Amino acid sequence: xxxxxxxxxxxxxxxxxxxxxxxxxxxxxxxxxxxxxxxxxxxxxxxxxxxxxxxxxxxxxxxxxxxxxxxxxxxxxxxxxxxxxxxxxxxxxxxxxxxxxxxxxxxxxxxxxxxxxxxxxxxxxxxxxxxxxxxxxxxxxxxxxxxxxxxxxxxxxxxxxxxxxxxxxxxxxxxxxxxxxxxxxxxxxxxxxxxxxxxxxxxxxxxxxxxxxxxxxxxxxxxxxxxxxxxxxxxxxxxxxxxxx
Numbered sequence: 001x002x003x004x005x006x007x008x009x010x011x012x013x014x015x016x017x018x019x020x021x022x023x024x025x026x027x028x029x030x031x032x033x034x035x036x037x038x039x040x041x042x043x044x045x046x047x048x049x050x051x052x053x054x055x056x057x058x059x060x061x062x063x064x065x066x067x068x069x070x071x072x073x074x075x076x077x078x079x080x081x082x083x084x085x086x087x088x089x090x091x092x093x094x095x096x097x098x099x100x101x102x103x104x105x106x107x108x109x110x111x112x113x114x115x116x117x118x119x120x121x122x123x124x125x126x127x128x129x130x131x132x133x134x135x136x137x138x139x140x141x142x143x144x145x146x147x148x149x150x151x152x153x154x155x156x157x158x159x160x161x162x163x164x165x166x167x168x169x170x171x172x173x174x175x176x177x178x179x180x181x182x183x184x185x186x187x188x189x190x191x192x193x194x195x196x197x198x199x200x201x202x203x204x205x206x207x208x209x210x211x212x213x214x215x216x217x218x219x220x221x222x223x224x225x226x227x228x229x230x231x232x233x234x235x236x237x238x239x240x241x242x243x244x245x
Contacts, residue, residue, distance in 0.1 A: 001026045001144040002242045003170065006042050008235035010176050010188075010210040011063055013038040017237050019063035020210060022151065022172065026144040029053050029122030033140065033151055034064045040071050042237060049074045050083045054121045056091040056113075058153035059137035060098035068102065075107040091119060095136045113138075129164040131155030133187035139164060147243050150203070154210065156184040157193040162200035170241050171203040174210035179223040191220040195227030209235035 002025045007018025018038030023046055024031040030047055032039070032055045043049065055071070058064055068090065078084045087109040090102040094112035102110025113119055115138065119126040123145070128138040133154045140151045141164060150165040151172045165171055176188035183190040189197065191208070198206040206228055208220055217234055225232055233239065 001147040001149065002240060003149055003172075004046055005207075005209070005235045005237060005239040006032075006046070007034075007036050007039050008209045008211055008237070008239075009063070010174075010212060012213075014213070018042045018067075020058075021067075023047070024124065024142060024144075024149070027123040029124065031056065031121060031124055031142075033142070034058055034153075035067045035071060036063045037066050039067045040074060045238070050078050052088065054089045054091065056119070056121075056126060056140065057093075057102075058140065058151070059133065059135055060092070060096045061135065061137075061154065064154070065098065068108075072104040072108050076104070079107055089121075091121075093136055093138060129161065131161070131187075132158050132184075137187075141165070141168070145243075149241075150201075152189070152194075152197075154188060156187050157189050157197055162197060165197070165201035165203060168201065168203045169243075170205045170207060171198050171201065172207045172209055172235075173197060175208040175220055175224065176210050176212060178212070178215055178219055191223035192227065195224030195232075198224070198228040198230070198232075203230065205231045205233075205241070207233050207235055207239070207241070211235065 004023040006021035009019045019036030020034040021039030022033040125143045127141045131137045149170045150168040173194040177190035179192035
């Protein structure tokens with residue numbers, strides 16, 4: 001399994017970059033997890049848009065969802081030009097009116113998932129855990145072959161998440177705030193929270209993402225590393241992980 005960071009900023013993208021978006025690839029299947037601002041532009045650095053097989057969304061805040069409309073226009077054009085011949089499947093939970101925006105004529109088809117579901121998309125198996133966030137949001141445990149990656153999506157720290165992420169090869173953990181800031185009140189983790197989470201879950205590697213737009217990012221690594229002693233990295237456009245290599 002190969003994971004590539006397409007976007008990693010919280011709230012809005014820095015110039016030329018993107019908010020949440022992660023490309024998962026295995027056995028020639030291309031799966032996009034979240035589709036925030038700037039993701040469609042930057043995804044094309046790595047694959048042609050017509051090669052995208054499916055999208056799964058954690059929730060409907062704009063920094064995880066707003067490029068869906070742009071992606072639908074791309075599919076419209078590529079369908080009309082004969083470059084694709086089937087609807088792109090976009091999975092999201094149905095607990096928000098925005099779910100109905102996932103279907104656009106014959107170009108994209110919205111499919112609902114529930115927390116207890118296990119999605120099987122190509123070689124991938126995906127399970128879900130509802131997070132603690134102001135609107136319904138779901139973390140994902142994504143497996144292929146003998147590898148497992150957990151994506152926290154947006155969440156405050158809470159005990160059940162450690163069990164959900166247990167023994168993952170990679171934890172993509174949101175790190176919206178510095179350790180002297182209260183994440184729980186806004187439904188996000190700070191750098192200490194995500195370090196503790198990774199330690200409790202006993203994951204092999206931690207990627208800090210959904211990053212803040214201020215301060216010294218080295219502080220995020222230092223604070224998370226005070227609790228988690230495994231390998232830690234900061235997300236960046238094009239950062240890749242491949243089967244634990």
